[in-house]
Amino acid sequence: xxxxxxxxxxxxxxxxxxxxxxxxxxxxxxxxxxxxxxxxxxxxxxxxxxxxxxxxxxxxxxxxxxxxxxxxxxxxxxxxxxxxxxxxxxxxxxxxxxxxxxxxxxxxxxxxxxxxxxxxxxxxxxxxxxxxxxxxxxxxxxxxxxxxxxxxxxxxxxxxx
Numbered sequence: 001x002x003x004x005x006x007x008x009x010x011x012x013x014x015x016x017x018x019x020x021x022x023x024x025x026x027x028x029x030x031x032x033x034x035x036x037x038x039x040x041x042x043x044x045x046x047x048x049x050x051x052x053x054x055x056x057x058x059x060x061x062x063x064x065x066x067x068x069x070x071x072x073x074x075x076x077x078x079x080x081x082x083x084x085x086x087x088x089x090x091x092x093x094x095x096x097x098x099x100x101x102x103x104x105x106x107x108x109x110x111x112x113x114x115x116x117x118x119x120x121x122x123x124x125x126x127x128x129x130x131x132x133x134x135x136x137x138x139x140x141x142x143x144x145x146x147x148x149x150x151x152x153x154x155x156x157x158x159x160x161x
Contacts, residue, residue: 010071015064021091022060025098026053032102040107041159046152059145062138063091069135070128083127090120107157114150121146 033049067087073080093116101110121143129136 007072011065011068014068014071015061018060018064018067018091019057021095022056025095028098028103032105036105037102040156043152043155043159055145059142063087063142066128066132066135066138069132069138073131079127079131083124083131086120086127087124090117090124093117093120101153107153107160111150111153111157114146114153118143118146118150 067084070080070083070087075081075084093113097110097113097117100106100113121139125136125139125143128139
């Protein structure tokens with residue numbers, strides 16, 4: 001795809017959709033971090049709090065680029081619509097984790113939900129990869145980070161009965 005072939009409206013919309021999902025999740029996260037989350041027992045490998053916002057901003061950008069690459073293959077294609085639908089489900093599950101873990105202050109519900117999120121991301125990668133290898137590859141760091149987040153969630157759940 002040459003630089004002149006970019007559909008800027010779709011590209012910007014794709015990135016904004018993903019960033020907005022992150023911002024909506026941050027509504028539940030930001031107030032809980034200095035209060036409830038700060039009081040939790042955490043495993044020794046937990047990164048500093050500031051890392052999460054940096055990493056998530058970058059991951060939402062990658063998700064937006066990935067979504068754009070699939071969308072550019074044509075909404076009229078059934079496989080594109082299916083892949084984008086599954087992407088929408090995983091994006092909602094991504095937001096829902098923040099609501100459950102931070103909003104409801106429930107590591108247990110977060111742990112249960114993150115398993116569904118993980119499988120939804122795997123399904124999205126598989127469907128995206130079949131349409132655009134690059135689109136699928138761009139989601140691999142997201143899967144890696146959510147795998148790490150699931151491990152953190154698990155230990156936080158174990159350490160805070």
